[in-house]
Amino acid sequence: MIRPHDSIIVQTLGRFLIPVVQIFGLYVLFFGQYGPGGGFVGGVILGTGMILSVLIFGHDASRSQYTKNVLHGDGVGMLIYAGVGGLCMIGGGEFLNYANLEIPGLETASRRSLGIVLTQIGVAIDVAVTAVSIVFSLSAEEIMEDSING
């Protein structure tokens, strides 16, 4: 069980830092098309932002069922990844051959670009959620049970 940090400095700095970290994570994720970056690194940074918010504001910052179910997101991320690959196969190409992504009105180059962005988003979600769930499962057992059974 992680309790909120009681230092006002940490709390105030956290309010500033976390959005910046998240935006930087998104930047790294989308910049992966043109330079260093991509889904894994972007996902790690996004996950770090979430871990930071849990460490500063505690587990109970949000009590909604929604946040608990978010931990099933690793399945969703993989599903996006495999789903894009599957769409390429339906389009007649190999698994993850983005040129065969059947989207009307797009050239081959744009299809490839869109395809890789979509799969990287899937990877990023997966990595971020995995990082958060590792922290949760290390922190306390009852929360682990909640997130699994919830």
Place this chain on the structure above:
Amino acid sequence: MSHQLPAILFLLPLFAAISMPVVCLKHRHWSQPISVAILAAMVLVSILNLHNVIQHGEVRYMFSGWSAPIGIEWVADGLASVTLVLLSVLGLLCVVFTGPTFPKALGGRIVHFYTLILLLVCALVGMVFTRDLFNLFVFLEVAAISSYALIGVAGGRALFAAFRYLILGTIGASLYLLGVSYLYAVTGTLNMADMANQLPLLISSKALIGGLLFMFMGLGIKMALVPFHAWMPEAYTHAPESVSPILASLVTKVALLGWIRITYWVLGAPIVIFNIPILLLVAALGTLAAVIGAFLALAQQNIKMMFAYGGISHIGIILIGLGQGNQTGFAGGIFYLLNDAVMQAALFFLAGVAFCQYGVRTIDDLGRIGKQAPWLTGSLVVIALGMIGLPPTGGFFGKWYILLGALEAGNYVSIAAVLLSTLLTLAYFVKLFESIFRQSSTQLDVQSGEIPFSFKLTLGVTSAAIILLGLFSAPIVQLLLNHALPPGF
């Protein structure tokens, strides 16, 4: 459409595994029927794939459309397709078997259990198809991590065994990865066919020899080859009843298949490094494993422990067949591998039924329930015939072809090892039967009730398969000779 079959075979369990936590969020009990349906679909697709490969030759699948040396290449050749049929059938049986044996302690985590089983199956499919050394490592790790979790899933003593497996398995995977990186540094490629083309020029390179040594040690740990087998009996014995069949029949065998791929497809079998013919080494390791494994099996009291050591000795027999360096020996070894997968599944189904239905773990207790359990005793007789290698079972024909191969190569030590291991197998099954048929005054009074249908189904199907593999051994071995031999063999 038919060129997509390898990818479909891989994606079926993958899709099911990753969508299961979402789909079964509200309905936990759906997870077993979904797994059964997916594996049944895999059986159909793998048979289609085998038919397609036999009709039109091997299928090369390039992921993302990148062609071979750059992209990841999967090849559905005869060996992979035959193995895949076996893998999906055994996987289906194992999932059917899990129903009544499901560990009570698991409770709400049933969804995660089936997710892990499906992930394990999809990793095994990848290991069978892949022709990329690094891709092989990735699937090796996916399979291993799912196995660690599956072994430890019930807690208690199993956690210790799983942790030990985790340490040794991780060392194995690291050694394999180290070996791959050496080879990559020397050749600059990870594709098996591409590497095979470059290796003959580099055969005296020290980096290559070191890399191969690391790779073989790593895979040796994964497939429980004798000096590296310590993790295996513990892990399989303490694993939950519903998990050990799939581990024993598939995981070690598919790791062995990866080893065969590297030895024969990358290295080229008749290669000589430092005046040591690789095949002689393979046969020697096999001899060691076949005899030591059988001796250790003879010393066990726990049924599952005995069967696990029996599996270790059979890995040795397969290696003896593969090490003969002729077609008969190779086909015999592969045929014995298929048989051994079925027999190991059958043995651990049997041990699972014995424990879940009658609460029996040791050989003495098995003797006390023998006459009240016709299904158990009946299938034990069939499996024993197969393990010892008496006709008409597949085990007999597998050993027969291995012996023919050894005779052809003039390797009398191998012949002696196979025969000695057969005698020892006979000895430990005699020990079992002696316990069952002994006139025992202390009959265990078990109020077990009717044995569940899925137990009857799995025991019946595997026992029938052991005999059918024997009856149809000639066409299967012919198929292996026509389609599954390594290039230039």
